[in-house]
Amino acid sequence: GAVVSQHPSRVICKSGTSVKIECRSLDFQATTMFWYRQFPKQSLMLMATSNEGSKATYEQGVEKDKFLINHASLTLSTLTVTSAHPEDSSFYICSAFPPGGYTFGSGTRLTVV
């Protein structure tokens, strides 16, 4: 089946620094990828839709200058959390929609100290 690979699985960064999360489609081309955030004991909330070759679409309330999304190829989307703060600590999950249905990456646990 279609596989979405997400790296890193865990990252700890200092407050004020930036961190990049990668999401790759391994055996299919993904013109669109989705980024979700999940706080502890909560559900997944859609942050943004990443479109290959064009600007990402952000959900209401998501700061586009803080969460930079780049989808430069048909197999790679990246989420960069800029000037991270402790409140950005969360679990970030990417997904794509290949033929056959939604596929999720394994997620990235971000801790900002």
Add this chain to the structure above:
Amino acid sequence: AQTVTQSQPEMSVQEAETVTLSCTYDTSESNYYLFWYKQPPSRQMILVIRQEAYKQQNATENRFSVNFQKAAKSFSLKISDSQLGDTAMYFCAFIRGGGADGLTFGKGTHLIIQP
């Protein structure tokens, strides 16, 4: 906009019992899909079952089946012969037809299977 409601934050049943998780949704769309996802402690999202709105027949996958009531906008998940490995968070999710949107999730139900 769509909403998905799961009214059971936590459920606990004995191994081998049958359990039903509830989900209701609200939408004005006529073409859409509904899903149940399982999220174990590893936090990997695992598709349990999907239902196309245009299909009247309820979807089944081995021990998992749904009761899809389109008019009532209800989509419950039944797990038969529950196993310890079924312990996880279960999320109900909605997407309108086309696949260009992200999923809308309910708040989830934490299912605990007791030995």
